[in-house]
Amino acid sequence: MIKLAIVDDHKMFRQGVASILEDESNIKVLWSVATSKEVFDSIETKPVDIILMDITLGEESGITLTKLLLERDPNLKIIALTMHYEESYVVKILENGAKGYLLKDASASEMLNAIRTVADGGTYYSQFASNVLIKHITKGTKPKDKNQEIPLSKREIEILSLIAQEYSNPEIAKQLFISIRTVDTHRRNLLDKLQVKNTAGLVKKAIKFGIIDI
Numbered sequence: 671m672i673k674l675a676i677v678d679d680h681k682m683f684r685q686g687v688a689s690i691l692e693d694e695s696n697i698k699v700l701w702s703v704a705t706s707k708e709v710f711d712s713i714e715t716k717p718v719d720i721i722l723m724d725i726t727l728g729e730e731s732g733i734t735l736t737k738l739l740l741e742r743d744p745n746l747k748i749i750a751l752t753m754h755y756e757e758s759y760v761v762k763i764l765e766n767g768a769k770g771y772l773l774k775d776a777s778a779s780e781m782l783n784a785i786r787t788v789a790d791g792g793t794y795y796s797q798f799a800s801n802v803l804i805k806h807i808t809k810g811t812k813p814k815d816k817n818q819e820i821p822l823s824k825r826e827i828e829i830l831s832l833i834a835q836e837y838s839n840p841e842i843a844k845q846l847f848i849s850i851r852t853v854d855t856h857r858r859n860l861l862d863k864l865q866v867k868n869t870a871g872l873v874k875k876a877i878k879f880g881i882i883d884i
Contacts, residue, residue: 672789673717676702677709677732678724678751683774687722687751690778697785704728706735713739718746720788723768725752725759733759737766747788751781760802764795764870771799791854792838793869800836820879821863827881829856833869834876 674697676684684702691697701712705727721739725732736748749770750763760771769788772781773796784794820827825846832842839857843850861867864875 672697672785673719674699674785675709675712675716675718675721676751677704677721677727677735678702679704679727680724687781690781694782697782706730706738709735709739713743717743720747720749720785722751722785723748723763725750725754725763733763733766736763736768740767749784749788749794751776755798757802760799764799764868767868770794772796773798787838790838790840791850792840793836794838795836820881822860822879826856826860826863829853830860830872830876831881833857833860834873834881 674691676687676699678684678687681704684704688699688702691699700716700718703709703712709721723732723736727735732750732752736750739746739748744767748768749772750760750768751772751774752759753774754760755773764771770784770793772784772794776784776796780796787794822830828846829842832845837845839850839853842853846853857872860872864872866872866875
């Protein structure tokens with residue numbers, strides 16, 4: 671069961687999202703709130719796996735709230751669900767640890783796909799957010815000299831390539847005929863070996879090593 675919360679300062683929108691999710695047998699909305707104070711009050715008594723987070727909460731910032739929540743609990747997963755098309759918002763909330771970015775005009779099926787993908791350990795970015803992310807992380811990045819040795823095993827290179835192509839952990843496991851736990855181990859090893867903190871860092875390294883083209 672995926673335990674989920676909704677953070678948005680528009681009550682009608684929260685109710686609409688909750689109504690979409692109420693028929694899903696493996697997703698349960700435990701609470702929906704409008705302010706950071708309500709978030710911290712609620713999460714103390716009713717911990718959740720995933721939060722759908724708006725970026726603007728009245729005078730508050732969902733970007734800052736994302737950072738504070740993940741400092742408190744690094745295992746929490748946050749998906750931005752917002753109306754904002756500004757590139758700076760995409761970059762900032764993903765840099766602060768969000769695992770997904772969806773626009774509010776996304777279909778119900780896309781939202782459900784995002785929730786399940788993130789719950790399974792992957793990341794989910796709308797096409798718009800993916801374009802922004804690639805544009806941001808490739809600034810000033812030059813593909814490697816083809817003669818430069820890549821400090822990874824063949825299997826690690828395969829997994830890094832699939833991560834850079836936005837495959838989730840379950841999708842990578844299916845593609846390579848290995849367990850999801852094995853993929854998760856490889857992902858953690860890649861983060862340590864390449865000295866990066868998140869998926870964006872892994873994509874940047876894949877580009878640097880010429881593993882994917884830009």
